[in-house]
Amino acid sequence: CVKWNVYMKHVHPMWQEPLDIPGGDRQSPIDIVVRKSVFDPQLRPLKVQYDPRTCQQIWNNGYSFLVEYDDTTDKSTLKGGPLEDQFRLCQFHFHWGENNAWGSEHSIDRRLYPAELHLVHWNSDKYSLFEEAVIEENGLAVIAVFLKIGKRHEGLQKLVDALPAYVISSSFSIQDSVVEFTKFDPACLLPEKIDDYWTYAGSLTTPPLTEAVTWIVMKQHIEVSHDQVGGRYLFPYSYVSACLNVSSYIFFSFFRKPTQLLQLHSL
């Protein structure tokens, strides 16, 4: 999966104005207005098949981190739901804020969550690399899961424990660094009812912002404990303070309207 930097407005030049937003009529994130979502009986159940053995490493790009998967075969895949093709898992990452009042990118009726998980997949039926798929209209599928502060998430703890010392320090190192991380099944981060979701055609939420994403936003959140996401662990403040300039970017998501927001209730 291609190396990806989290571009911070005041930190990374990629966020400097003017942003070259391709197209611009299906930009993410959005505010999901629940009463405007439409039930679509043609949406099928999601088929998530992840092989923990494809988990490879945690990559820190100096601003955040992502967990990367071997996407050279169809061992960890997503299909069904709104998807016509098979998509390969290549990485997952989180978005968070400076405190637990906000942090997610999408919002539900303007309500933000403390954090949001993105499981990123690319269309392996039509393309042979993430880099090819990322510029195509039906190239990517991202599952979004909201995080709320509550009980400890046992599955997540393996990731928190594996995070390298530099992430737990008070500030991220700026250099890229990678630590080995294996046998992690990201399905443990999904909520119980994965067939209860909203879906819409959108974009990457950070550069290159390409309008290539079928978003599948889970209605059910997962719970993680405060010490898993607060303090000095998964979401160290040094990075989150870097997010502040991005919050205005998220603010505008309240005013973005999706072209067609579909919803599938649990079967």
Ligand SMILES: N=Nc1ccc(S(N)(=O)=O)cc1
């Ligand atoms: N260049 N790679 C990217 C992958 C996923 C996302 S997101 N945050 O939309 O899932 C953004 C950029």
Ligand SMILES: [Zn+2]
């Ligand atoms: Zn993301």
